[in-house]
Amino acid sequence: MKKTDTKKRLLEATLKLISEKGYMGATTREIAQQAGVTELTLFRHFGSKEKLFKELLGSYTFLPRLKELIPELDGLSSREALELIATHFLLTLKERKAMVKIMYSEYTTYPENIREVYNKFILEMRTTMAAYFEGLQRQGMLRKNISPAMTAKMFLWVLFSYFRSEEIMQSTGMKKSIMEKQVREMIDIFMSGTVNNNT
Amino acid sequence: MKKTDTKKRLLEATLKLISEKGYMGATTREIAQQAGVTELTLFRHFGSKEKLFKELLGSYTFLPRLKELIPELDGLSSREALELIATHFLLTLKERKAMVKIMYSEYTTYPENIREVYNKFILEMRTTMAAYFEGLQRQGMLRKNISPAMTAKMFLWVLFSYFRSEEIMQSTGMKKSIMEKQVREMIDIFMSGTVNNNT
DNA sequence: TTTTCATGTAAGCAGGCACTTACATTAGCG
DNA sequence: CGCTAATGTAAGTGCCTGCTTACATGAAAA
Structure with a gap:
């Protein structure tokens, strides 16, 4: 049995x-x-x-593979590193799609302990990313006048919203090649900003 | 009666x-x-x-005041303009909080016509912002090698996620002064990016 | 004043829901 | 083989839900 x-x-x-x-x-x-x-x-x-x-x-375990990933980022440029992190993050979300959907839609109506799971996950992601950005800042690779915390939030917000708009809202799901291209575009804007400096 | x-x-x-x-x-x-x-x-x-x-x-009408706002942006720097847009967008969301919450949580479970309202709203916001960014690009104030569409998406994603994390998830709600400070921080990163250029 | 129309009161129906009870079946283990 | 433990069958309970029916009330319009 x-x-x-x-x-x-x-x-x-x-x-x-x-x-x-x-x-x-x-x-x-x-x-x-x-x-x-x-x-x-x-x-x-x-x-x-x-x-x-x-x-x-x-x-349920979200097993944030983010932490395990960080040591592997050493040789990479920060652009490559962020792309790798983003890709892994999106794939994790895709794998846990059903649970992500639940936490997304039931959060406000089912208050008791769904919030704990969700908040724990969000907090872990944020602090991990913030620590990473703080490291970059110490190495002089990140602007001094921005906070690692907000940087981390915005990074995750963009990725999460992208996931939601592609995976949850549309039935089609993300195609890998398109995803990689768009991740590159997003990270480019995230890193270099939108303003024209070439003058 | x-x-x-x-x-x-x-x-x-x-x-x-x-x-x-x-x-x-x-x-x-x-x-x-x-x-x-x-x-x-x-x-x-x-x-x-x-x-x-x-x-x-x-x-329900979402009356996107974004369009009406755009003429008023003429004399402003792009930084000031984006801050104004962001603030108005967040206030609109706050005013329509209940409906936003519904569309957020019921979207996947109540498919019939809630999607129409939601998609219409999102699409209108995106195209309006994309048109605005395209204008900036023509004026040489936006980098040439990024797409206005993705720029618009990311702009809205950041604001929407901020709204969600402040207003929907926490019971406290946004305080105006704090909000303005954080909007400035977000737009700074959005415009100037995260990479250190001072070398 | 009489009529009309929005609303109220009260009772209830049929179906679905989470959950229960009592008893039978099956398969592995000593 | 006989015992145990997980599962099945079947019937049902009480509650809540969306929704209905029949009749009463009261105020404004005619």
Whole structure:
């Protein structure tokens, strides 16, 4: 008997359906059916719909690979480094698309602990990036008169909004070649700004 | 008898409750109560919950004041102009906060015509800003090798994300003085970039 | 004054929901 | 084989939801 399997399949089904229909729109019947089990099995495992959802959130790890990535950036130019970070960030979001969608749409309506997961993720990303930018600043590669914190925020905002507009809003999804081109364009603007200096 | 009043109050109550609890979480009973009428009156006016929601969306105008604003920008430096645009944009979002919240969270779950309203709004903002940046580019005030379309997107993404993180996620809301300071910081980075050129 | 029209009161219906109870089945393990 | 533990079948409970029906009220328009 594969006890673990059932629970796992239920959690996956929950993730899928809630990301598609929202917490209130996803019924326990449908979740169970999607997982290939009876509704009763769902309740035997989790007790209630809310506990199921909380366990889904709790079981979730965003494993910010950003930190692991930073040592690899040493030999690269800051432009190359930011491109690499951006690409990895976007791919992580794409992989976790369903959960990202949930956190995005349920944040305001389902206050209890979804906020914790979300805030933790955002905060970790921000501080990691801010630390990286602070390093660049110390090396003289970043303007002295801007704050690493705001720099980090704007970097992530642009990437996240790009992800949302491409992946969540459009059904098509991002094509890799197009994505890389646009990442390059975004990072170019992010680094060099928009103002014309050639005079 | 104030026929118009009742309908208007119902629409306002719908806006408020759906923005707080989502479409599925807001009940017709509660909406009617919030509007100070009987549930029956709600159904006499709108026939069904879905029609009520659609009428809310249809009745809604985002009146993009961006277009009206553009003539006023003539004497200003591009930095001042962008700051003015940004401030107005953020204030519009704040005024329409409830509807913005709805479009944000219900977009993927309530597909039918909420997308139209949202897409129309986004598209209008983007094209207006892109046209403005194209003008700047012709005047030689914007780098030649970046696309006005992407520039416009990034500009709006940063502002929108800022709004979301300040206004929607935190309960406190934006304080005007802090907002102005941060807008200046964001536009500085947006215009001058992040890279250190002083060598 | 009589009519009309927006609203209210009250009761309820049918369906879906989360969740439960009682009992049967199946498969692996000692 | 017999025991245990996970799952299934089936029926149902109580609650809430969107929505309806029948009748009453009250104020403005005729």
